[in-house]
Amino acid sequence: MLTRLYRLQGTEQDWAGALADAARVLRSGGLVAFPTETVYGLGANALDPQAVRRIFTAKGRPQDNPLIVHVAGAEQVPGLVRHIPPVAERLMAAFWPGPLTLVLPRLAVVPLEVTAGLETVAVRFPSHPVAQALLRTAGVPVAAPSANRSGRPSPTRAEHVMEDMEGRVEVVLDGGPCGVGLESTVVDCTSSRLRLLRPGGVTPQDLERVAGPVEVDPGVLKVRRAEDLGPVASPGMKYRHYAPRGEATLFEGDKAALPAALREAAEEAAKRGLTVAVVASDETLAAYRGPGYPISLGSRRDLPAMASSLFDALHRCDQVGAGRVLLEGVEPEGVGLAIANRLRRAAGGRVVRL
Ligand code: TXA
Numbered sequence: 001m002l003t004r005l006y007r008l009q010g011t012e013q014d015w016a017g018a019l020a021d022a023a024r025v026l027r028s029g030g031l032v033a034f035p036t037e038t039v040y041g042l043g044a045n046a047l048d049p050q051a052v053r054r055i056f057t058a059k060g061r062p063q064d065n066p067l068i069v070h071v072a073g074a075e076q077v078p079g080l081v082r083h084i085p086p087v088a089e090r091l092m093a094a095f096w097p098g099p100l101t102l103v104l105p106r107l108a109v110v111p112l113e114v115t116a117g118l119e120t121v122a123v124r125f126p127s128h129p130v131a132q133a134l135l136r137t138a139g140v141p142v143a144a145p146s147a148n149r150s151g152r153p154s155p156t157r158a159e160h161v162m163e164d165m166e167g168r169v170e171v172v173l174d175g176g177p178c179g180v181g182l183e184s185t186v187v188d189c190t191s192s193r194l195r196l197l198r199p200g201g202v203t204p205q206d207l208e209r210v211a212g213p214v215e216v217d218p219g220v221l222k223v224r225r226a227e228d229l230g231p232v233a234s235p236g237m238k239y240r241h242y243a244p245r246g247e248a249t250l251f252e253g254d255k256a257a258l259p260a261a262l263r264e265a266a267e268e269a270a271k272r273g274l275t276v277a278v279v280a281s282d283e284t285l286a287a288y289r290g291p292g293y294p295i296s297l298g299s300r301r302d303l304p305a306m307a308s309s310l311f312d313a314l315h316r317c318d319q320v321g322a323g324r325v326l327l328e329g330v331e332p333e334g335v336g337l338a339i340a341n342r343l344r345r346a347a348g349g350r351v352v353r354l
Pocket residue numbers: 036038039040041042065066067068099101103115118120121122124126144145146147182183184185186197198
């Protein structure tokens with residue numbers, strides 16, 4: 001299959017041709033990758049089970065991992081869910097359009113292919129102008145996971161999407177780099193107490209200000225090491241995710257001990273003939289004296305900027321051919337919770353505590 005790549009510049013009027021093509025592809029059961037404010041999505045008509053099945057094939061995604069349904073506005077949600085609890089109404093009013101996904105009870109029109117057999121559905125109204133224009137033009141809700149091959153870092157640029165998806169999707173809309181850079185916050189609104197299933201740009205503190213106490217799912221920070229997972233582990237447990245190709249280790253804790261610890265690990269890997277990438281803050285890289293490619297996450301003092309550059313940094317590890325990847329950790333506070341969650345998964349649970 002030939003992938004049509006459209007670079008979108010200017011305003012919505014300039015995108016008309018590309019949007020019309022993409023909308024036609026969606027309505028006829030095809031796949032369109034498009035930018036959102038979080039990461040690029042791989043979209044199909046959410047109400048067409050056959051189109052949704054193509055997403056799983058294109059990504060190599062396990063069948064038991066459900067998809068998020070993207071809508072053109074909150075007014076589309078009652079057509080997809082059985083009931084909207086008041087707390088969900090408050091969250092939508094406060095954070096939509098934006099990087100927040102709500103899990104609600106599904107109506108039968110939402111195919112089980114989308115929800116991986118669950119009786120709930122995840123919905124989100126993105127704020128990116130290209131995503132909004134596409135959703136409006138297509139006129140159908142769009143199921144879209146991140147537009148990467150399963151297990152790989154999520155795409156925050158159209159080039160990342162093309163690396164993983166060229167030849168597997170009909171259309172890629174290039175809207176430039178994504179702003180937030182990490183996937184949306186996912187909150188389960190189906191029980192009496194809100195549960196944070198995946199941290200993102202909207203922090204637990206943001207949620208609590210609007211909606212009261214939030215329970216953080218224990219899976220958010222506990223990642224089991226690939227080696228520790230026995231054959232009985234549930235196939236849905238995605239312990240390795242966001243992974244660069246090289247073996248990655250995360251260094252958390254005492255920042256003063258970090259440059260020396262990174263150097264020791266880098267020298268050891270270099271002795272084994274491996275190309276090393278050191279993904280760290282500017283502060284750490286300024287003090288680092290070891291071998292390897294330094295890849296900056298920006299300043300430690302600017303967590304949103306770190307979030308926004310993280311996946312690009314992981315992609316760059318592959319571009320330099322790193323066989324060994326050393327990652328600087330962040331404190332899991334505020335937006336740091338989302339960054340720490342992605343870093344621990346990228347490292348497949350290999351964490352060194354300093
Ligand atoms: O920012 C984002 O959310 C991006 C952009 C494209 O919108 N999408 C994204 O999709 O990250 P994906 O498929 O990579 O992640 C969807 C997450 C998974 O963790 C999945 O398990 C969870 O949402 N999810 C989806 N439906 C669910 C449901 N019914 N119950 C619980 N979790 C659900």
